[in-house]
Amino acid sequence: MVVKYFEYSHKIHVGTVPGKFSLVDPSCGKGAQRDTCESKIGALLKDKSLQEKNHVGPEEAEKLKNIISRPKWEMFFGFYFVMTGLHGVHVVAGMILIFWVMIKTIRRKVGPEYYTVVEGVGLFWHVVDLVWIYLFPLLYLVG
Numbered sequence: 492m493v494v495k496y497f498e499y500s501h502k503i504h505v506g507t508v509p510g511k512f513s514l515v516d517p518s519c520g521k522g523a524q525r526d527t528c529e530s531k532i533g534a535l536l537k538d539k540s541l542q543e544k545n546h547v548g549p550e551e552a553e554k555l556k557n558i559i560s561r562p563k564w565e566m567f568f569g570f571y572f573v574m575t576g577l578h579g580v581h582v583v584a585g586m587i588l589i590f591w592v593m594i595k596t597i598r599r600k601v602g603p604e605y606y607t608v609v610e611g612v613g614l615f616w617h618v619v620d621l622v623w624i625y626l627f628p629l630l631y632l633v634g
Contacts, residue, residue: 506530508568509568509569514530515529515531535555585616585619588612589612
């Protein structure tokens with residue numbers, strides 16, 4: 492979750508965010524004006540000092556140029572934030588459940604006669620892990 496924090500904050504700083512939030516002036520994106528609006532990435536790529544401030548090197552600047560050249564790139568980042576955010580919420584829930592099972596085990600309320608909670612939490616954790624097996628290639632490796 493700490494890695495996601497740094498990843499999200501960097502994406503927000505450079506402007507790779509969904510929809511109207513990707514624009515320098517969100518009010519500009521109403522109606523047919525959308526094509527004439529400047530994106531935050533476009534503004535970032537014009538200003539070298541802004542790139543240094545946001546830790547954007549030449550290699551990442553080239554990747555950002557490729558991103559904004561694609562149609563509907565904001566839609567991808569909408570999908571990205573929703574799916575990784577939902578996954579993150581489930582990871583936090585799983586961590587809380589695992590901690591809860593650990594407390595029950597320490598108090599000796601889980602054992603050979605009662606182990607259903609351990610199986611249930613284990614299944615939940617592995618389903619969350621299985622979802623990540625599909626999300627990771629879809630969001631990070633494809634394209």
